[in-house]
Amino acid sequence: MTKLSANLGFLWADLPLPDAIRAAKAHGFDAVECHWPYDVPTADVIAALEETGLSMLGLNTSRGDVAGGENGLSALPRREKDARKAIDQAVEYAKAIGCGKIHVMAGFTSDLSAHATFVDNLRYACRAAAPHGISILIEPLNRYDAPGYFLKTTAQARAIIEEVDETNLALMFDCYHVQLTEGDLSHRLEQNLDIIGHIQFAGVPARGRPDVGEINFSHVFDHIASLGYTAPLGAEYKPGGPTEPTLDWMTSLS
Known part of the structure; x- marks a missing residue:
């Protein structure tokens, strides 16, 4: 049976993060992941993880100035300090809560120096994370x-991973983004x-529940299993309302 992780950036987003962790456990998820947990005290997250026995698989680096249109910083020339x-x-947050993966967000840029900037910042991230057993995605x-996000394709990601040449750098393969x-x-x-360091999914093209749209995720999940990939797959879809009524796919697809 496919193992599943609830992405709490979208699922139970109306609840405080510790309560969302508890809800994920109550509804049968095997793990959790999140987007930007930094306003939540680590002690509260640790307590919820210990109570439920779930692990936090991943979190994202800050987007930067969201009001100013930023969506990540690590490929932005002249923003290396930030x-x-x-x-x-x-x-620091991942280390405190026992989270094993960090998605380093590239950001919006078409600057000619963006590639070199991203490579340098990823080397920094990998070397900062490695002593704590943390992988960078x-x-x-x-x-x-x-539109305008620097990192666009799996081929581009592979070239960057090979150039950075650090053992703890991997690809976040989001079926939703890759399909589009x-x-x-x-x-x-x-x-x-x-x-591949983590796989996520959502229905295409609306980014809703995975049993609605153009992808046959029953086939995709079986194919992933046939490749020998056994880690939890991340449900990163927008429920469009309360999460619970959208969860019947967990039985039909997995």
């Missing part, structure tokens, strides 16, 4: 939800299995 401050914040985002940008999910999963 990017590394966000990386340090994420490493990078995630291509689609052009519809995140590249399609051909089964082959993309096979081609990138060696660099």
Whole structure:
């Protein structure tokens, strides 16, 4: 049976993070992950994780100035100081709550120096995280939800991972983003299995529950299992209201 992680950035987003962790446990998830937990005291998160026995798989670095249109900092030239401050914040928080993966967000930029900036900041992140057993993830985002985001494709992510050349850097393979940008999910999963550090999913094109839309996730989940991937898959979809009524896919798909 497919193991599942609840992304609490979208699921039970109306609840405080510790209560969302408890709700995920009550509804049968095997793990949890989140987006930006930094306003929540680590002690509260630790208490909820210990109470439920769930692990927090991943969190994101800060987006930066959201009101100013930022969505990550690490590929932005001349913002290295802010990017590394966000990386340090994420490493400290992840270390405190026992979270094993950090998604380092690239941000919106078309600057010619963005690639080199991102590579340098990822090396910094990997070396800051490695002593604590934490992996760094990078995630291509689609052009519809995140036009202008620096990291766009799995091929671009692979080239960056190979150039950074750190053992704790991996690809966040979000089936939703990859389908909208590249399609051909089964082959993309096979081609990138060696660099995948986490897999997420949502229905396409609306980013709703996974049993609605153009992807047959029953097939996708079976294919992932056939490749030998056994880690929990991250449900990162927008429920469009209360989470509980959208969860019947957990039985039908997994």
